[in-house]
Amino acid sequence: xxxxxxxxxxxxxxxxxxxxxxxxDSSGQAADSSNAQEEEAAEDGNAQETPAEDTGxxxxxxxxxxxxxxxxxxxxxxxxxxxxxxxxxxxIDANAGASVVVREGQVMGNLEYMADVIQxxxxxxxxxIETVEEYPLDHEPLVDQAAEEQDEEARPELSxxxxxxxxxxxxxxxxxxxxxxMPMALYTxxxxxxxxxxxxxxxxxxxxxxxxxxxxxxxxxxPDAEVSDEGLSISRNDVxxxxxxxxxxxxxxxx
Numbered sequence: 001x002x003x004x005x006x007x008x009x010x011x012x013x014x015x016x017x018x019x020x021x022x023x024x025d026s027s028g029q030a031a032d033s034s035n036a037q038e039e040e041a042a043e044d045g046n047a048q049e050t051p052a053e054d055t056g057x058x059x060x061x062x063x064x065x066x067x068x069x070x071x072x073x074x075x076x077x078x079x080x081x082x083x084x085x086x087x088x089x090x091x092i093d094a095n096a097g098a099s100v101v102v103r104e105g106q107v108m109g110n111l112e113y114m115a116d117v118i119q120x121x122x123x124x125x126x127x128x129i130e131t132v133e134e135y136p137l138d139h140e141p142l143v144d145q146a147a148e149e150q151d152e153e154a155r156p157e158l159s160x161x162x163x164x165x166x167x168x169x170x171x172x173x174x175x176x177x178x179x180x181x182m183p184m185a186l187y188t189x190x191x192x193x194x195x196x197x198x199x200x201x202x203x204x205x206x207x208x209x210x211x212x213x214x215x216x217x218x219x220x221x222x223p224d225a226e227v228s229d230e231g232l233s234i235s236r237n238d239v240x241x242x243x244x245x246x247x248x249x250x251x252x253x254x255x
Contacts, residue, residue: 075167076124080174081183082109083135083142099139099176101240110205110239111174114232117243118172118203121250125168131156131185149184156185162193170199171225173218176236177206182214187221196224201253202231205239228253 084100084107101113108116112128119126133156136142149156175182200222202215210233219227232249234242 074123074125075169076122076172077127077162077165077168077170078115078118078124078172078174079127079129079162079189080111080115081129081176081185081189082111082115082174083137083176083183084109084112099236110236111176111203113239114203114205114234114242114246115172115174117246118250121247122253124170124172127162128160129158129185129189130160131188132159133157143178146178146183150179150181154184155188155191158185158188158192165193165195168198170201171195172201172203174203175214177204177209177212177214177233180209180212182217190218190221194224195222199226199228201228203249204231204233205236206233207236230254 099110101108101110103113115126118124136145148154173186175186200218202211202218204211204214206212211231215227215229215231219225230253232246234245
């Protein structure tokens with residue numbers, strides 16, 4: 001009798017234990033299933049936003065990656081100074097004036113456009129020389145300030161810096177011809193950096209004076225650099241139609 005009672009008690013305990021385990025397993029499975037559904041729902045929510053994000057963020061990320069890759073491996077720097085004047089570009093598809101170029105709705109300064117074509121042709125890193133004090137965008141105030149800076153032999157403070165100048169062997173240097181000379185910001189630039197042992201290749205947009213004496217000036221400011229006499233000068237009125245000329249010149253450079 002005692003053995004039978006003991007057996008019944010053991011059977012009952014096993015039954016209760018089994019039920020408890022089964023209930024716990026079911027709860028755990030239900031919790032896991034619920035969590036998985038929540039994660040999928042969150043992923044679906046993100047996926048719904050992806051097309052809008054891909055339009056801007058993904059393209060931006062790809063561009064940044066490409067730029068970082070160039071910065072790590074390129075030995076060509078395309079440095080340029082450009083001040084596109086504030087002209088009416090409405091309804092203009094190509095040349096919008098003497099100081100700007102319009103391409104597919106994008107307004108670019110002459111030197112900015114030339115630098116962009118050069119990069120598309122031979123690669124390299126683009127670097128825009130900019131000043132702390134912004135230049136006026138109207139023609140008359142701009143040329144007046146340029147003349148005043150020359151008279152004062154000013155050295156405008158730069159707001160942009162080259163991160164790793166030592167990695168570059170070739171510097172393509174672009175600037176407008178202002179009053180027969182480089183903008184004074186170019187003097188600041190060439191005095192701040194030591195390009196000894198590097199090759200400097202100038203390119204310019206001008207109103208009829210070509211390079212004037214600027215190539216010799218660059219050589220004076222960078223006496224230990226090799227300053228090329230195979231630079232490119234284009235009339236500012238012809239820049240918008242000069243893509244082929246710029247590209248052909250860049251391809252023919254010895255680097």
